Amino acid sequence: MDIDRKIDPQEREEFPxxxxxxxxxxxxxxxxxxxxxxxxxxxxxxxxxxxxxxxVLIHRxxxxxxxxxxxNMGLVLTMTFLLLxxxxxxxxxxxxxxxxxxxxxxxxxxxxxxxGLGFLGFEIYxxxxxxxxxxxxxxxxxxxxxxxxxxxxxxxVALGIAWFILIIIQVKQRGLIPxxxxxxxxxxxxxxxxxxxxxxxxxxxxLLRLVIA
Amino acid sequence: xxxTWDEFIVTGDPxxxxxxxxxxxxxxxxxxxxxxxxxxxWLWNEWITSVDHKRIGILYIIAALLMMFRAGVDALMxxxxxxxxxxxxxxxxxxxxxxxxxxxxxxxxMAMPFLIGLxxxxxxxxxxxxDVAFPFLNNLSFWTFFMGAMLFNVSFxxxxxxxxxxxxxxxxASNDLSPGPGQNFYLLGIQISGIGTxxxxxxxxxxxxxxxxxxxKLMRMPMFTWTSLITSLIIIGAFPILTVALAMQTFDRxxxxxxxxxxxxxxxxxxxxxxxxxxxxxVYIVILPVFGIxxxxxxxxSRKRLFGYTTMxxxxxxxxxxxxxxxxxxxxTMGAGATVNSFFxxxxxxxxxxxxxxxxxxLSTLYKGRIRFSVPMIWALGFIPNFTIGGVTGVMLAxxxxxxxxxxxxxxxxxxxxxxxxxxVFGCFAGFIxxxxxxxxxxxxxxxxxxxxxIFMIGFNICFFPQYFLGLDGMPRRIYTYFxxxxxxxxxxxxxxxxxxxxxxxxxxxxxxYYSYRYEKRETTGxxxxxxxxxxxxxxxxxxxxxxxxxxxxxxxxxxxxxxKQKGVDPNDIDEYxxxxxxxxxxxxxxxxxxxxxxxxxxxxHWWTIAIIGTIGIFACMIQRSFSRDDxxxxxxxEVRETEEKIKxxxxxxx
Numbered sequence: 001m002d003i004d005r006k007i008d009p010q011e012r013e014e015f016p017x018x019x020x021x022x023x024x025x026x027x028x029x030x031x032x033x034x035x036x037x038x039x040x041x042x043x044x045x046x047x048x049x050x051x052x053x054x055x056v057l058i059h060r061x062x063x064x065x066x067x068x069x070x071x072n073m074g075l076v077l078t079m080t081f082l083l084l085x086x087x088x089x090x091x092x093x094x095x096x097x098x099x100x101x102x103x104x105x106x107x108x109x110x111x112x113x114x115x116g117l118g119f120l121g122f123e124i125y126x127x128x129x130x131x132x133x134x135x136x137x138x139x140x141x142x143x144x145x146x147x148x149x150x151x152x153x154x155x156x157v158a159l160g161i162a163w164f165i166l167i168i169i170q171v172k173q174r175g176l177i178p179x180x181x182x183x184x185x186x187x188x189x190x191x192x193x194x195x196x197x198x199x200x201x202x203x204x205x206x207l208l209r210l211v212i213a
Numbered sequence: 214x215x216x217t218w219d220e221f222i223v224t225g226d227p228x229x230x231x232x233x234x235x236x237x238x239x240x241x242x243x244x245x246x247x248x249x250x251x252x253x254x255w256l257w258n259e260w261i262t263s264v265d266h267k268r269i270g271i272l273y274i275i276a277a278l279l280m281m282f283r284a285g286v287d288a289l290m291x292x293x294x295x296x297x298x299x300x301x302x303x304x305x306x307x308x309x310x311x312x313x314x315x316x317x318x319x320x321x322x323m324a325m326p327f328l329i330g331l332x333x334x335x336x337x338x339x340x341x342x343x344d345v346a347f348p349f350l351n352n353l354s355f356w357t358f359f360m361g362a363m364l365f366n367v368s369f370x371x372x373x374x375x376x377x378x379x380x381x382x383x384x385x386a387s388n389d390l391s392p393g394p395g396q397n398f399y400l401l402g403i404q405i406s407g408i409g410t411x412x413x414x415x416x417x418x419x420x421x422x423x424x425x426x427x428x429x430k431l432m433r434m435p436m437f438t439w440t441s442l443i444t445s446l447i448i449i450g451a452f453p454i455l456t457v458a459l460a461m462q463t464f465d466r467x468x469x470x471x472x473x474x475x476x477x478x479x480x481x482x483x484x485x486x487x488x489x490x491x492x493x494x495x496v497y498i499v500i501l502p503v504f505g506i507x508x509x510x511x512x513x514x515s516r517k518r519l520f521g522y523t524t525m526x527x528x529x530x531x532x533x534x535x536x537x538x539x540x541x542x543x544x545x546t547m548g549a550g551a552t553v554n555s556f557f558x559x560x561x562x563x564x565x566x567x568x569x570x571x572x573x574x575x576l577s578t579l580y581k582g583r584i585r586f587s588v589p590m591i592w593a594l595g596f597i598p599n600f601t602i603g604g605v606t607g608v609m610l611a612x613x614x615x616x617x618x619x620x621x622x623x624x625x626x627x628x629x630x631x632x633x634x635x636x637x638v639f640g641c642f643a644g645f646i647x648x649x650x651x652x653x654x655x656x657x658x659x660x661x662x663x664x665x666x667x668i669f670m671i672g673f674n675i676c677f678f679p680q681y682f683l684g685l686d687g688m689p690r691r692i693y694t695y696f697x698x699x700x701x702x703x704x705x706x707x708x709x710x711x712x713x714x715x716x717x718x719x720x721x722x723x724x725x726x727y728y729s730y731r732y733e734k735r736e737t738t739g740x741x742x743x744x745x746x747x748x749x750x751x752x753x754x755x756x757x758x759x760x761x762x763x764x765x766x767x768x769x770x771x772x773x774x775x776x777x778k779q780k781g782v783d784p785n786d787i788d789e790y791x792x793x794x795x796x797x798x799x800x801x802x803x804x805x806x807x808x809x810x811x812x813x814x815x816x817x818x819h820w821w822t823i824a825i826i827g828t829i830g831i832f833a834c835m836i837q838r839s840f841s842r843d844d845x846x847x848x849x850x851x852e853v854r855e856t857e858e859k860i861k862x863x864x865x866x867x868x
Contacts, residue, residue, distance in 0.1 A: 031346040046453035060478030141478035144470035
């Protein structure tokens with residue numbers, strides 16, 4: 001598959017609707033996108049429960065380490081910057097996909113993945129640091145809620161990276177066709193969603209701590 | 214977890230030994246029969262890997278009936294133990310295990326799969342579709358549910374059953390008070406099957422929103438499709454809460470977190486809140502589809518359009534919204550304070566309003582209808598008064614102040630059995646019998662069916678009506694025995710008699726499946742009851758061919774098939790056939806779910822290597838699926854024509 005060739009829907013004879021983007025061309029594709037929105041609805045309920053738990057337990061630090069003593073806002077700001085930028089670059093990837101440039105799309109996905117990996121690296125570094133300071137899953141209800149909320153988000157990011165890699169391989173194998181474009185589009189929806197969740201974590205977990213500490 | 218061999222396999226209880234032996238013999242017998250008749254390939258190709266929504270529906274229903282048997286035996290053992298004071302039949306520990314598994318299985322592994330099975334069978338047909346939106350995911354949903362249920366069920370022979378009740382309150386369910394693997398089985402079994410439930414919810418929503426046939430506007434959809442849609446929305450809102458709650462309890466038990474602990478700042482009451490934040494919507498997940506089933510049946514056998522269709526839809530939507538606002542009424546006595554309790558008291562009572570609207574809609578549908586008292590219809594007619602008793606006692610329980618008297622007594626036990634049996638179980642039976650010819654091409658014998666109804670319905674009332682009075686008389690729930698001087702003997706004995714009547718009725722129901730398979734006449738039309746109003750009856754044969762409709766029907770009004778019959782239009786009168794696109798079968802979901810079982814089993818016993826192997830297997834299956842190019846297959850127009858001609862000549866009924 002020549003990924004340098006521009007994909008122009010106008011040239012594609014098998015699709016009657018030339019104005020529709022590739023990812024919406026097939027019926028299966030349209031079902032997948034709506035189904036994924038429904039899944040994101042469930043994910044919102046899932047994270048809402050985790051946030052609810054976190055806020056209920058926010059003062060229950062027991063005799064463990066106090067969060068304000070170990071939170072490193074500079075690090076968090078870097079992570080935020082990386083993840084928000086990655087959301088922008090994944091948007092650019094979809095933009096190039098819509099324009100029909102597979103190679104440019106792949107480049108932007110690559111940038112997104114690097115930013116995502118950077119975020120993940122810093123998060124792992126942060127967790128290791130916390131554990132060294134004595135804040136672990138078992139320290140207190142607060143730290144349990146903290147690690148499970150952020151850990152769930154981090155796990156989502158890790159899975160998102162793996163998923164993007166699988167899709168890149170498929171685009172290389174099969175080219176930018178409705179099936180692969182659909183997967184790419186859905187993975188980017190997922191990536192944006194993780195970004196939104198992070199905005200809430202940044203505000204509700206880290207910024208809020210500056211105020212209540 | 215360090216276990217010796219005799220701790221791994223549960224020993225020392227004669228009933229469990231009997232269970233182990235019968236499991237062993239049944240397994241050997243099944244393997245022998247499948248091998249002897251060379252049915253392994255058939256089982257794999259036609260059922261295990263099938264993506265046909267009708268077959269998946271049948272699998273769900275078979276699994277649900279098995280689970281009903283298992284949890285029903287639990288119930289009979291409990292009733293035997295309580296039949297007389299100081300009974301030596303079960304000890305306290307065994308009794309705790311049995312009421313825990315009875316509740317968990319009946320709600321999660323019986324009621325839900327039964328209803329999801331009926332949705333699978335009926336909904337795509339009702340909206341004039343050839344399958345669900347995600348057939349592969351549908352198969353995966355079934356197998357994750359099944360493997361989760363199996364993981365939960367093996368607990369009673371391997372490792373020990375959970376014993377902290379189906380609501381698994383903390384700190385009772387913690388490592389300190391519930392040591393051993395039992396509670397882990399509960400957590401992981403439900404977690405795994407929950408994946409399937411969520412997937413079904415997503416699947417049905419997309420199916421119903423996107424795959425309706427031409428002219429099937431939302432407000433023309435059959436009521437069962439409506440209730441399935443709204444139930445699916447509740448699943449999406451509620452199940453993730455359970456996922457998180459279960460995960461947090463799992464973390465507390467396996468990795469020492471402090472979410473619900475008594476020390477380190479944990480909050481045991483948060484478990485109760487999260488559990489019921491899911492648990493109350495769950496109640497509506499198992500009742501709303503039943504309202505849909507009864508709406509279909511009452512309208513069909515009254516041969517009248519459903520009275521107040523629009524108000525019915527609004528009522529279902531209102532109930533689904535309110536279902537998320539009432540959870541505190543499960544623990545009024547835990548000291549939330551008067552203001553909080555009053556709020557939840559009012560929201561709870563509010564639910565009676567839309568539900569009352571529905572009762573009057575059904576009664577008005579019956580009014581001046583030309584009623585035919587077929588078996589599904591008598592279940593529906595039995596449902597209305599019995600369910601209303603459950604509803605009225607529900608409003609009594611909703612009064613927070615009065616609830617301090619009823620709480621944790623048999624009054625409550627009786628209330629929720631009146632809504633869950635007279636509602637959900639009656640509805641499952643009614644739907645099962647109503648759509649039986651759609652699944653198997655012949656009806657269940659009507660004469661036996663009437664006996665089942667009367668024995669079950671009378672037995673149900675004998676079993677549970679006395680329990681209201683036992684509750685008012687102060688008998689607490691979840692006690693394994695009582696003293697003669699408590700004065701609860703006669704009503705308890707009566708209750709036990711009723712329970713065995715219900716068990717007997719269940720046996721006859723299963724017998725009627727066999728009897729009808731042997732002797733009942735094979736249906737030749739798609740509309741065996743003759744009163745069908747909705748599209749599932751518009752197929753060429755009783756059991757639709759796997760593509761359902763050779764030509765997708767077009768709809769101009771509510772009760773589309775009824776209108777066609779009135780106008781003398783035959784939906785299967787087709788001149789020109791077209792090729793049909795259908796999805797391919799896949800073995801991936803079965804294997805992926807098996808790995809989930811392995812991973813779950815490893816976690817239950819803290820066997821990390823096995824858990825990791827299982828997890829790797831799950832991801833391997835996902836990657837395989839991601840790379841597979843599954844675009845389905847096309848049935849040529851010629852083959853469709855041949856199939857349809859065979860059906861018309863009566864040589865073929867569905868499959």
